[in-house]
Amino acid sequence: MNRPRRRLAALLPAAFLATAALVVLPGTASHADAPPELDDPAAAAASWAVGQLTDGTHAAGDHGLTADIVMGLAATGTAGDAADRATDWLAENAGDYLTRGAPDSDTVFAGGAAKLALVAAIEHRDPGDFGGHDLTGMLLDRLQDDGRFTDAGGTDMSNQFTQSLAVLALGRTGDLPDSAVDFLASTRCADGGYPLSLRRDPNRCTSDTDSTGLAAQALLAAGRTADAAPALDWLEGRQRDDGGFGYNAASDPNSNSTALAVQALTAGGREEAAGDGTTWLLSRQLGCAAAATDRGAVGYLEPVADGMALRATAQAIPALAGQPLGAIDGASATPEPAAIDCSPDDGGSGGAQGGAAAGGASAGGTDGGASGDPTGGASAGGSGGGDGGTSTSGASGGTGDPADASGGSSGGDLGGSGGSGDANGSGDTGWDDASDGLSPDGGLADTGSNVLPLLGGAVALLVLGAAAYLLARRRSSGR
Missing domain, CATH: 1.50.10.20 (Glycosyltransferase)
Known part of the structure; x- marks a missing residue:
């Protein structure tokens, strides 16, 4: 194999490796940025x-x-x-x-x-x-x-x-x-x-x-x-x-x-x-x-x-x-509600979310x-x-x-109001108020890295490398 063909052959696996690394990246980031558990579920x-x-x-x-x-x-x-x-x-x-x-x-x-x-x-x-x-x-x-x-x-x-x-x-x-x-x-x-x-x-x-x-x-x-x-x-x-x-x-x-x-x-x-x-x-x-x-x-x-x-x-x-x-x-209750701490485990941004005190909405x-x-x-x-x-x-x-109570059944199996699952109607259910949190669709939040441009570049590199490799083989076989 001549020197240009060796270079082109080396380019092809490198492109594959770059593409693979970027494809794995979202899963790795999602795992690292998974929301923490509630420290005290009862107090929360x-x-x-x-x-x-x-x-x-x-x-x-x-x-x-x-x-x-x-x-x-x-x-x-x-x-x-x-x-x-x-x-x-x-x-x-x-x-x-x-x-x-x-x-x-x-x-x-x-x-x-x-x-x-x-x-x-x-x-x-x-x-x-x-x-x-x-x-x-x-x-x-x-x-x-x-x-x-x-x-x-x-x-x-x-x-x-x-x-x-x-x-x-x-x-x-x-x-x-x-x-x-x-x-x-x-x-x-x-x-x-x-x-x-x-x-x-x-x-x-x-x-x-x-x-x-x-x-x-x-x-x-x-x-x-x-x-x-x-x-x-x-x-x-x-x-x-x-x-x-x-x-x-x-x-x-x-x-x-x-x-x-x-x-x-x-x-x-x-x-x-x-x-x-x-x-x-x-x-x-x-x-x-x-x-x-x-x-x-x-x-x-x-x-x-x-x-x-x-x-x-x-x-x-x-x-x-x-x-x-x-x-x-x-008898010995602390005066205030406990803070609901959803800060990332690494101590990064996303401070504690305290429980609302007096005068909250009657949602729920x-x-x-x-x-x-x-x-x-x-x-x-x-x-x-x-x-x-x-x-x-x-x-x-x-x-x-x-x-x-008037003699009929009361209580509330599913007969009462339903609800969409978001009490405030905002549709915001993702853990995205801290850096790199998960969004509702499971992807990285807007504050995280956008991997699509990088992924597209890797794919383009892969295609160009493969084309160059095939061109080199044709030229070699024609000699």
Whole structure:
């Protein structure tokens, strides 16, 4: 081979190598610039929830959801100031909640009284004087001879959530009658789970995840470990292969049902099952790859910050924090929400995204609420329809507020608002607010290198080299 042909032959593999290096470059850069994980998923969820509070004090007027958020914040030990403001709002507006919006009537909503009493105890307020209401006395007045807590005035919609929350609340104050715990334990179905409805009909005792998860937490908090064991077994037997829980065997896994199950399993020491459930919840949380306004939110069925996300997030926070309802204590919470830090791991640009403080938008509000308020509305799939409970997998939408319960299903499976997955409507879901972040389509963000010109140049070099090589061979063969 003469000298020109050797040069041309050497050019061809060099062009191939240059092209190969540039083709590999995008994948290598994408891997290096993958968004970091949330340092504290529970605290991030709490920070996002704080940002959704109307005027920094309440969840669009939804008492039950506001109470859930307060308990979630306390479970993470963050955002103590926001929890105080929301608790103040609950105290100031307790009358409407306790009477289902009829303060001049003789209506007593026992489930609402139980939930507010539990919030008061968690926040170290006096349940005996919460906004001028004696919640402890109200519950004890509604305790029947058989140990069941019931509503007064109008239709009695009390159910398993009413009973379990009352046991949890009165256990905190030291006023828990044994008969209330005995009644709760006696409602167990033959399969070990617990039903929503408290009607005494063994042939219609239908266990569901939400009622079982809450009843097990109440029994464990009351020291009734043996009574809770069958419920924990039932939950483990209903856990899906991916770790999630549906409201019942026929429904898809959702965040609210999974959270209640995880809390119960955590309280009962079933660590492996609780861990699998937590992993499922984390798979529904929006992290650093999401738009900054959505980070920390937990979606109901999928990781989407839509109209169902606030209720799903509120009820998922204690589970993510590893805190059953009987163990939450808001006494030592830090004043501010935790910052959601999505800075690159190398310490580069893209500073912390703090949780919104007071006065966030009500995105993810209560419309179509993923689970209805645990103390009101009838549960979907529940056997008792309209007797006061809640669920996470209701057949219809609505806010899930107990005041809306009218005998039909509430809660919010998919019946509420949908949403495109971007709460702020911007369509920005990529982790592109830090340098070289991923864009929504998986390519490099605009701040990264544009490899197309380089790739085109390499291809051109490859073509020219091949042409020159072939020309040289023709000339050589013609000699």
